[in-house]
Every structure is written in structure tokens, then in C-alpha cells.
Amino acid sequence: KNQVEQSPQSLIILEGKNCTLQCNYTVSPFSNLRWYKQDTGRGPVSLTIMTFSENTKSNGRYTATLDADTKQSSLHITASQLSDSASYICVVSDRGSTLGRLYFGRGTQLTVWP
Amino acid sequence: EADIYQTPRYLVIGTGKKITLECSQTMGHDKMYWYQQDPGMELHLIHYSYGVNSTEKGDLSSESTVSRIRTEHFPLTLESARPSHTSQYLCASSEPAGAGGTEAFFGQGTRLTVV
Numbered sequence: 001k002n003q004v005e006q007s008p009q010s011l012i013i014l015e016g017k018n019c020t021l022q023c024n025y026t027v028s029p030f031s032n033l034r035w036y037k038q039d040t041g042r043g044p045v046s047l048t049i050m051t052f053s054e055n056t057k058s059n060g061r062y063t064a065t066l067d068a069d070t071k072q073s074s075l076h077i078t079a080s081q082l083s084d085s086a087s088y089i090c091v092v093s094d095r096g097s098t099l100g101r102l103y104f105g106r107g108t109q110l111t112v113w114p
Numbered sequence: 115e116a117d118i119y120q121t122p123r124y125l126v127i128g129t130g131k132k133i134t135l136e137c138s139q140t141m142g143h144d145k146m147y148w149y150q151q152d153p154g155m156e157l158h159l160i161h162y163s164y165g166v167n168s169t170e171k172g173d174l175s176s177e178s179t180v181s182r183i184r185t186e187h188f189p190l191t192l193e194s195a196r197p198s199h200t201s202q203y204l205c206a207s208s209e210p211a212g213a214g215g216t217e218a219f220f221g222q223g224t225r226l227t228v229v
Contacts, residue, residue: 034217041202041222041223041225042222042223043120043204043206043220043221043222043223044157044204044220045220046217046219049217089156089157091218102159102218104156104157105156106154106155106156107154107156109154
């Protein structure tokens with residue numbers, strides 16, 4: 001069964017600190033993995049995309065890693081800001097369907113305190 | 115910023131009312147989707163469309179219906195709303211799957227409350 005599991009479920013950090021969010025998946029055949037940021041009451045917005053051959057990709061203070069062998073990904077946030085408070089969703093796309101099927105994790109709810 | 119729009123953003127209605135949630139995109143995408151999301155939970159696919167006159171049910175059973183008469187428009191209708199329909203509804207569209215795979219662009223969502 002294709003699944004995406006994220007941890008931790010929620011996380012509270014102080015402004016300026018770093019944090020790392022985890023994503024494990026069983027989706028096969030794998031196409032790509034995206035991290036989305038979803039602010040409360042809004043739609044998800046894509047942060048990074050990683051394909052099978054990519055190990056690391058950065059977008060400003062966000063750095064995503066992918067280990068396709070162990071089917072694990074992480075999202076590292078550096079020097080957190082209050083505006084980073086949101087839900088971070090790991091989304092894995094399969095390669096085997098015309099739908100380009102997307103599998104969503106439940107998200108990690110990040111709260112940044114001043 | 116993605117050009118996909120949902121209206122209304124918030125809706126509070128009484129039980130038994132008929133409602134239509136609107137979704138429009140200006141990117142010319144053939145594929146469009148409706149997801150349902152409860153607080154703190156993952157997105158569940160309830161409807162999708164490959165193009166005009168194409169609609170399919172998703173993984174999560176839903177009493178809602180959809181139509182796709184025009185490429186840019188994918189409305190969702192509830193004939194008789196119930197409190198169990200209270201949730202956030204997210205519309206998305208996607209570009210064709212290529213080397214980079216499929217990316218979905220999401221609307222802002224409609225927060226529906228049925229009282």
C-alpha cells in the first residue's frame with residue numbers, strides 16, 4: 001500500500017533555531033517528492049521538488065534531502081522565523097499512472113515562538 | 115503564484131441547503147482535483163478530472179458531485195448539506211507529468227461549516 005508517514009506530528013521551536021522534519025514513504029514506482037507549506041486556512045504551496053537522482057535541494061532557508069534507497073526525506077529549516085509557523089506536508093508522486101497520483105502525508109505542524 | 119481560485123473562502127450554511135463551491139484556473143491545465151481536509155489531517159482526494167466532460171470519484175467517498183464543462187472551471191456541488199460535510203475543500207490543478215513528475219497547484223480552499 002502506498003503511504004507517506006511524517007514525523008514529528010507537531011513541533012515547537014524558538015525563533016532563530018533550526019529544525020528538521022522527517023518523511024518516510026512506500027510509494028512505488030517513485031517519481032518525485034515535494035515538500036509543501038500550508039498556512040492555516042490556505043492551500044499548500046510547493047517549497048521543493050526532488051526526483052530520484054537528487055540527494056539535496058535548497059530553497060532559501062529550506063533544505064530538503066532525499067535517500068531513495070531507504071525511501072526517506074527530510075526538510076531542514078535554518079534560522080527559523082515566526083512566518084515559518086505552518087503545516088509542512090510531504091507529497092510523493094508515483095510514476096505508474098496517467099493521473100500522476102499524489103500521496104500526501106498528514107503534515108508536521110510547526111510553531112515558531114518569539 | 116498559482117492562478118487557481120476558489121470561492122467562497124468561507125461558508126456557513128444550514129442543513130439541507132444546496133451549495134456549489136467554485137474553482138477556476140487560468141493555467142490551461144487539463145487535470146483538476148478536489149480534496150477534502152479536516153484539521154490536522156491529510157488531504158483526501160474526492161474527485162478528479164482529466165479534462166472537459168471527464169469526472170471521476172477519488173479515494174474518499176463523498177456525497178458531492180462535480181462537473182467539467184469548461185477546461186478552466188471545476189465546480190463542486192452538495193445537493194443537501196449536512197453537518198458531516200463540515201470541512202475544508204481544496205481545489206487543485208496540475209501540469210502534465212514530465213521528467214519532474216506532477217506538480218499540483220492549489221487554491222486557497224473553502225472552509226465549509228454546516229449548522
